[in-house]
Amino acid sequence: xTADATRTYDRGPDVKFPPPLLFVGGLGxxxxxxxxxxxxxxxxxxxxxxxxxxxxxxxGLAIVYTGIVTFRRARTAVYPNRPAKRxxxxxxxxxxxxxxxxxxxxxxIGGVLVTASLAALVLLPVVLRVLHVHVIAREERHLHAAFPxxxxxYCAKVGRWW
Numbered sequence: 001x002t003a004d005a006t007r008t009y010d011r012g013p014d015v016k017f018p019p020p021l022l023f024v025g026g027l028g029x030x031x032x033x034x035x036x037x038x039x040x041x042x043x044x045x046x047x048x049x050x051x052x053x054x055x056x057x058x059x060g061l062a063i064v065y066t067g068i069v070t071f072r073r074a075r076t077a078v079y080p081n082r083p084a085k086r087x088x089x090x091x092x093x094x095x096x097x098x099x100x101x102x103x104x105x106x107x108x109i110g111g112v113l114v115t116a117s118l119a120a121l122v123l124l125p126v127v128l129r130v131l132h133v134h135v136i137a138r139e140e141r142h143l144h145a146a147f148p149x150x151x152x153x154y155c156a157k158v159g160r161w162w
Contacts, residue, residue, distance in 0.1 A: 012083035013138035019080065019131060023104045026127035027111045030120025037119070053113025060107025066092045067099035080139055087143060087150045089158070096162045097155070101131060136160070 070091040071078045077085065092099040105128065112121045143151040 011081050012077060013080045013135075013142040015080035015135050015138055017134075019101065019135050020104060022127050022131050022135075023108045026123045027108055027115075027117070027120050030112070030117045030123045031115050033119035034115075034117045049113050049116075053110040053115075056110030056113065057107050058110075060103045060105070060110055063092070063103030063106060064100050065103075067103065070099075080135060084143060084146060087147050087154050089154050094158065097158050097160050098136065101136070102161060 068078055070093060071088060074086060074088045074090075076088060077083060096102050105124070108120075108124060108127070111117075112124070140151075140155075
């Protein structure tokens with residue numbers, strides 16, 4: 001089998017689902033639990049909190065977008081079911097190894113504030129744990145295997161989250 005044929009079948013970290021689904025699912029489930037379940041506490045969202053939530057939501061999307069654009073300009077895979085072609089260390093990746101996930105978490109917190117959903121806030125650590133175990137750990141294993149020295153040096157220099 002040629003190198004090109006092998007690359008065709010390489011699924012990179014082989015993540016089984018789109019990571020944004022974790023955040024949308026957690027936030028949606030939390031809002032549903034608050035609306036239809038028996039949650040012992042209620043958060044009231046004054047207009048200032050709602051505005052802060054909107055600002056965080058937009059900022060989170062901007063961080064995600066910046067990460068995607070940086071990957072596209074570096075001509076490497078954006079989707080975690082495709083192999084990385086290089087370790088991207090410039091732009092926002094000089095500050096965090098996972099800007100898209102940081103952005104999704106910031107967006108999620110904004111959504112918590114806008115919806116005033118305590119259940120969604122409580123679910124955030126669960127979302128982040130599932131993300132770490134089923135996505136980030138796979139991505140890191142893939143990058144360590146594909147670029148052992150370069151990725152190890154990058155990890156020593158730049159934190160996973162910020």
